[in-house]
Amino acid sequence: MNIGTVAEKSGVSPKAIRYYESIGLVRPADRRPNGYRDYSLADMQTLNFIKRARSLGFSIEDVRELLDLWQDTSRTSAAVKALTTRHLEALDRKIAELTSMRKALADLVEHCHGDARPDCPILDDLERDEALRRHAASPGEHRYRSHNRKAPT
Amino acid sequence: MNIGTVAEKSGVSPKAIRYYESIGLVRPADRRPNGYRDYSLADMQTLNFIKRARSLGFSIEDVRELLDLWQDTSRTSAAVKALTTRHLEALDRKIAELTSMRKALADLVEHCHGDARPDCPILDDLERDEALRRHAASPGEHRYRSHNRKAPT
DNA sequence: CCTTGACCTTCCAGTCACTGGAAGCTCTAT
DNA sequence: ATAGAGCTTCCAGTGACTGGAAGGTCAAGG
Numbered sequence: 001m002n003i004g005t006v007a008e009k010s011g012v013s014p015k016a017i018r019y020y021e022s023i024g025l026v027r028p029a030d031r032r033p034n035g036y037r038d039y040s041l042a043d044m045q046t047l048n049f050i051k052r053a054r055s056l057g058f059s060i061e062d063v064r065e066l067l068d069l070w071q072d073t074s075r076t077s078a079a080v081k082a083l084t085t086r087h088l089e090a091l092d093r094k095i096a097e098l099t100s101m102r103k104a105l106a107d108l109v110e111h112c113h114g115d116a117r118p119d120c121p122i123l124d125d126l127e128r129d130e131a132l133r134r135h136a137a138s139p140g141e142h143r144y145r146s147h148n149r150k151a152p153t
Numbered sequence: 154m155n156i157g158t159v160a161e162k163s164g165v166s167p168k169a170i171r172y173y174e175s176i177g178l179v180r181p182a183d184r185r186p187n188g189y190r191d192y193s194l195a196d197m198q199t200l201n202f203i204k205r206a207r208s209l210g211f212s213i214e215d216v217r218e219l220l221d222l223w224q225d226t227s228r229t230s231a232a233v234k235a236l237t238t239r240h241l242e243a244l245d246r247k248i249a250e251l252t253s254m255r256k257a258l259a260d261l262v263e264h265c266h267g268d269a270r271p272d273c274p275i276l277d278d279l280e281r282d283e284a285l286r287r288h289a290a291s292p293g294e295h296r297y298r299s300h301n302r303k304a305p306t
Numbered sequence: 307c308c309t310t311g312a313c314c315t316t317c318c319a320g321t322c323a324c325t326g327g328a329a330g331c332t333c334t335a336t
Numbered sequence: 337a338t339a340g341a342g343c344t345t346c347c348a349g350t351g352a353c354t355g356g357a358a359g360g361t362c363a364a365g366g
Binding site: 011045048049052053055056057066069070073074075076077078080081082084085087088091092094095098099101102104105106108109112113114115116117118119120122123125126127128129130133 | 205223227233241245251254265267273278
């Protein structure tokens with residue numbers, strides 16, 4: 001199988017496949033007399049495995065470990081679970097971070113009139129220094145009243 | 154103010170400040186006779202603004218636009234809101250993507266015994282090709298029964 | 307037989323937002 | 337005088353590729 005064929009079937013681009021080979025994630029492909037890479041069904045399975053792992057957000061280094069475990073018949077499921085749990089926890093941290101950003105932004109967007117006037121609570125928030133932002137957590141809408149000053153030059 | 158001082162006060166590292174200058178995000182700092190950069194309070198306010206915008210997940214290019222809007226007294230709050238809404242939507246997409254990964258992983262982790270045996274539903278999932286994975290969505294636990302085969306060599 | 311176009315090859319550059327480190331100059335305190 | 341901290345510039349590296357250039361190969365059609 002040529003690289004284009006295996007790429008299409010596995011959903012991994014030819015560029016990515018060559019890249020994986022160059023970093024030693026997959027073993028170097030066999031070559032035909034004309035120099036073209038030649039892939040077997042087993043190679044395609046490996047690429048599918050990688051594709052799926054990547055789509056679950058595992059890093060290349062994680063995938064390297066997962067491939068090792070997959071290949072190793074004397075692995076323990078505990079090792080696989082530990083690796084996966086670690087990744088899951090990292091995902092949770094990332095989701096929490098983004099969700100916190102999302103919340104702050106939604107809050108800001110909600111209070112911006114979005115009209116032709118320049119007053120904007122979003123810019124007010126960005127401009128405000130951190131200590132003030134913490135104190136500004138009191139209830140009521142007055143904290144969104146615009147009090148822009150000229151930007152520093 | 155030296156770069157180290159303004160870095161500490163703004164929470165932006167000296168490296169990052171120099172980087173921002175090099176890409177034209179902030180105007181070149183004044184220099185003292187000895188060649189050291191010299192920062193004003195206004196410069197620090199700009200750095201604070203950038204710091205806060207970055208912490209809300211805005212890209213550098215977004216921050217560039219936000220700074221322009223901030224500096225522009227004839228801006229409209231509609232423009233600021235549009236930019237922010239665009240970013241908010243991107244965040245939502247990212248969160249949805251990560252949450253979907255998280256769900257799949259949590260499902261997998263839950264069904265992995267995590268003991269000394271090699272059977273592992275996580276590896277089974279990674280190994281399974283996509284068409285099969287879709288079909289395997291039937292209820293019941295049998296779909297997690299391990300049926301590892303030797304890894305391709 | 308020749309051409310066209312789709313493949314394939316390698317290698318280099320660029321992405322994003324910095325950080326690390328080297329080599330060298332300046333300042334402050336002892 | 338010297339030590340150590342802080343400043344300068346510049347180059348390289350990060351992650352996981354993608355884009356593109358320059359050139360070889362293959363299959364089909366005229």
